[in-house]
Amino acid sequence: MRKNLLDFSYEELIEEFNKLGLEKFRVDQVWDWIYKKKVFSFSEMTNLSKEHREALSDRFLINIPELLDMQISQIDKTTKFLWKLEDGNTIESVLLFHPDRVTACISSQVGCPAKCAFCATGQSGFVRNLSAGEIVAQVIAMEKERRVNIGNVVYMGMGEPLLNYNEVVKSVKMLNHKKGKNMSMRRISISTVGIPERIVQLGNDLPEVKLAISLHAPTNFKRDMIVPMNKKYSVEEIIHAAKEYQRITKNRVTFEYILIREFNDFVDDAEKLAELLRGMGAYVNLIPINPVPTIGEIKMERPHHWAIERFKEVLDKHNIENEIRKEKGTDIDAACGQLRRRHIDKKKA
Template identity: 40%
Template sequence: MLPALTGQSPDALSTWLKEEGEPAFRSNQILDWTWKKKVGSIDAMTNLPATLRGKLSNAFRFDSLEHTHTQGSEDTTRKFLFRLHDGRYIESVLIPANPALYGEKSDRRTLCVSSQVGCAYGCKFCASGLAGFTRNLDASEIAGQVLAAEQLSGQRVDNLVFMGMGEPLSNLDNLLDAIALITGPETLHLGARHLTISTSGLVPQIKRLADHPQQIRLAISLHGATDEVRGQIMPVNKKWPVAELFEALEYWNSRKNQKITLEYILIDGVNDSLEQATILARHARKLRAKVNLIPYNTVEGLDWKRPPIPRCRAFQDVLKNAGVSATLRLEKGHDIDAACGQLRLKQETEEGIIKAPVKRK
């Protein structure tokens, strides 16, 4: 399998050109065609000599993603399904104008990006891990989702959230390579402050990312303010309980200027008590963190239910009255299987790639 051209860093491309006896300035031309002009093939790079285009075609696939399906909703949220070289699927979700998402301006477009095929962490509310973990995505497959979303929508993506399929921090090396492509001036040139990485709470990787020089944002899939409650929802809590997680977040705050976001999916009768809200408020105040409340998005195969909206608002009020910045995100795309991994799970089950997952509790 040839490597993807969309996974080549500027340095790697320059090295390849030198080895092929080609002038260095061709690197900028190739990158411009790929990332700025967003052409769909090497043959479309018309200012390159035919001999160089031939060399490129012999050395690289152009892209690592094949777009197979777009699912859209009434609120114009779009979910893109991509097939990979090994026949597996991943998905990305393009979310338009959403002022409740991390406080961003309402005219911005946010892309939710996947980092793995499946997931090994088994968060109890999530469809991504229902069929288990298959493999990590490489840099071209991660960054390629952003390029493809811009090609398919005809619009600039302003913000990225790495909270699609998979646990981003368990694929940290490939993720950082992809981020270099996404933020590089020769490639997509999106500022690191417009990137949010969401994690279920991998403590060593949180500390490693804290030492990374770029001012990337961090979001924590918390979903429970105590070990007793969080442990019912997040299996990772057994390895890194709440106290260890918050110690790592204190370290993050010592290294970064960006506020942490605590993600909290509200699940009926599980984690939506006002007692949990009070404890969560104490955690958030100590970290100077924002809280993003999300009523549960129904997933076929799981028994969870979303709480009534008045109870969600009462939970939010506890946080606000304690001086915590808390948004209640009535999510877009509820009608298009927009929860992580749902569309991919449906497609792979239909094709017989995976068996229909057994309902878990």
């Protein structure tokens, strides 16, 4: 059975190529075709001999996902992709356009086991982890499809990255490798719902990569209601791990806080959040929720504008740096999981 060449690190490929009698510089050539020229067929790699191309074709595939759907915002060019993987499963990726950079939001799993109440991905269930090659392929495929150079990558798409730790770390190193995408570690962010031991491990393994923690509530009582994994990893454990991560890396931690109307948008919530983060030098992303179906007794509705501003004012008062996230792609299915879920629903109909 042929293997996905994108699943191999540069060093692993040197070993694989050596088995075929191919020198190290042939790996450089192949990676240049893939990462720089966006060529995914060995037959088109013209600086390799016919014999070498045939040998590689017999042993490897270059698995780039198939584009099933693409939505482009008429407001800000935000682009949502639905990809079909080799086994027929689907994942999403997003391109975000800023004045000075293009950011890719990529997935690390098919579905998600975290099952956060406000997330369409979690509501569709967990299927499997992505391989490092399937993670990296999203970046390459988006660059080719939209003819852009991606400058930043955020692991904030489908899935919980720290529950697919080894493949995520491997994919980061592949994107960072000077022979590949050559992306600075500091331009890569990993978002997690909070797996304490992995947060600390990430600080040791990838100290330059940025960390974002999806907190969404300042107390265990409220967080238990919207983030099921909080029953395993408490708010206190997550904050302790974040502080240890900061001690190791000297990096500032970003906390994502989805604001849900009359659930976690009260002054008391803001006061408790400020107290929780006091002295950390943390940064808080305030995110008015993208409405999803009501879960239990909690109506997943966007707060009133004045409630969002009131929450921000409390954090400002306590010198907690924060920002209300500017929405992108509001005219398309930009929220994570929406496009995939719609595709699944269509197949069932």
